[in-house]
Amino acid sequence: MDHKKSEELFTQARAIIPGGVNSPVRAFKAVGCNPVFIEKAAGSKIYDADGNEYIDYVGSWGPMILGHCHPKVVEAIQKTAASGASFGAPTHLETELAEMVSQAYPNVEKVRMVSSGTEATMSAIRLARGYTGRDKILKFDGCYHGHADSLLVKAGSGAATFGVPTSPGVPADFAKYTLTATYNDLEDVKKIVAANQGEIACIILEAIAGNMGCVPPAEGFLQGLRDICTAAGIILIIDEVMTGFRVAYGGAQERYNVRGDLVCLGKIIGGGLPVGAFGGKREIMEALSPEGGVYQAGTLSGNPLAMSAGITTLKLLQEEGFYQQIEEKSAYLEKGLQQVTGNSPVATCLQRVGGMFCTYFQNGPVVNFADALESDTDAFGRYFRSMLDQGINLAPAQFEAGFMSIAHSKEDLDRTIAAVEKALAAV
Ligand code: KE4
Numbered sequence: 001m002d003h004k005k006s007e008e009l010f011t012q013a014r015a016i017i018p019g020g021v022n023s024p025v026r027a028f029k030a031v032g033c034n035p036v037f038i039e040k041a042a043g044s045k046i047y048d049a050d051g052n053e054y055i056d057y058v059g060s061w062g063p064m065i066l067g068h069c070h071p072k073v074v075e076a077i078q079k080t081a082a083s084g085a086s087f088g089a090p091t092h093l094e095t096e097l098a099e100m101v102s103q104a105y106p107n108v109e110k111v112r113m114v115s116s117g118t119e120a121t122m123s124a125i126r127l128a129r130g131y132t133g134r135d136k137i138l139k140f141d142g143c144y145h146g147h148a149d150s151l152l153v154k155a156g157s158g159a160a161t162f163g164v165p166t167s168p169g170v171p172a173d174f175a176k177y178t179l180t181a182t183y184n185d186l187e188d189v190k191k192i193v194a195a196n197q198g199e200i201a202c203i204i205l206e207a208i209a210g211n212m213g214c215v216p217p218a219e220g221f222l223q224g225l226r227d228i229c230t231a232a233g234i235i236l237i238i239d240e241v242m243t244g245f246r247v248a249y250g251g252a253q254e255r256y257n258v259r260g261d262l263v264c265l266g267k268i269i270g271g272g273l274p275v276g277a278f279g280g281k282r283e284i285m286e287a288l289s290p291e292g293g294v295y296q297a298g299t300l301s302g303n304p305l306a307m308s309a310g311i312t313t314l315k316l317l318q319e320e321g322f323y324q325q326i327e328e329k330s331a332y333l334e335k336g337l338q339q340v341t342g343n344s345p346v347a348t349c350l351q352r353v354g355g356m357f358c359t360y361f362q363n364g365p366v367v368n369f370a371d372a373l374e375s376d377t378d379a380f381g382r383y384f385r386s387m388l389d390q391g392i393n394l395a396p397a398q399f400e401a402g403f404m405s406i407a408h409s410k411e412d413l414d415r416t417i418a419a420v421e422k423a424l425a426a427v
Pocket of ligand 1: 023025026061116119121144145146147210211240241266267400
């Protein structure tokens with residue numbers, strides 16, 4: 001494939017944008033090649049600046065579950081834009097989307113709209129701290145909740161339960177309030193909670209860990225966390241920015257029937273426009289400004305264009321059999337991949353929940369971050385480059401999830417399966 005135009009655009013971008021991208025993973029550093037610049041998209045396809053077509057499994061990192069440029073979503077954005085892009089004042093659209101979120105998540109009695117998943121989780125954590133009067137938070141290694149300071153933290157060394165920053169610019173003092181546990185390990189959580197009694201404001205997690213590939217919760221893990229939080233007066237924050245409206249209309253919480261005290265959303269609820277949201281129990285949400293003292297704000301929070309795109313998207317997701325079709329397409333792809341990878345000498349392990357999945361370059365299974373790190377990331381890089389060259393756009397990193405859309409056809413899936421067989425031979 002010719003990427004001449006993308007190379008030119010990348011050189012131009014790097015002169016004025018750090019790394020040439022506005023989000024690091026897009027730079028393709030994890031897969032050993034330069035990024036392609038995308039010009040347009042439609043349905044299951046994206047098209048780069050050189051006119052190459054790709055079957056797309058990134059879907060803007062989750063939002064495009066309807067496929068790109070769904071006519072009804074485009075029409076809703078255009079119609080709303082004709083009345084004004086943003087007012088800095090309340091609109092009925094924000095109420096409509098908030099009501100739809102609450103109908104999908106019965107544990108969400110009130111919702112605050114923001115403009116990204118990072119804002120949603122950052123604000124939910126501040127709310128949990130403000131509501132409980134406690135400072136410490138507990139997260140899980142391998143879970144990503146956006147780039148707020150208190151979340152760019154990993155387990156401290158040795159016995160120290162204090163977190164240490166994973167990024168320059170995060171003061172050690174900020175990180176020390178963040179505790180980290182091993183995903184799917186309830187005993188680890190119990191130990192940390194017991195060692196920090198009365199000091200932990202919240203436990204935050206991805207109910208399906210989509211930022212270390214695709215790691216489902218172990219049997220009893222989510223309910224165990226729910227019970228620990230209830231007993232210790234800890235707020236359970238379930239970060240469904242990725243899984244919300246992805247693995248079921250009511251997200252992972254519907255799938256596993258475990259309810260958080262606060263829920264964070266993003267991606268799909270904006271239909272591809274910048275959006276995030278957090279919501280939960282009334283008595284907690286009412287601690288939020290202007291009703292309560294916990295401050296949180298945003299110029300473009302509840303932006304009319306994003307609300308219209310989100311409302312239209314969720315209405316289409318409610319159509320009969322939508323998630324059944326996503327499941328069928330994803331299961332068909334999984335079955336085909338298992339057939340071709342089964343014949344390959346390269347060790348791979350495919351893990352999937354609904355329309356999100358990951359092929360790890362290792363034997364697996366992967367139940368936590370330490371397992372995920374066992375993957376052969378160089379092999380993944382060779383696989384990624386071969387797939388891209390064959391017109392298949394995968395997430396450009398081993399520790400990311402791929403996403404199915406309703407627009408992916410059987411022909412797309414068969415082409416993908418054939419490309420995998422060829423790519424594995426190249427690995
Ligand atoms: P944003 O701030 O990127 O909208 O959302 C942060 C976030 C929060 N919670 C979860 C579970 C998430 O997956 C994310 C963001 N996901 C990444 C993909 N792994 C976004 C891609 C990127 O960083 O460019």
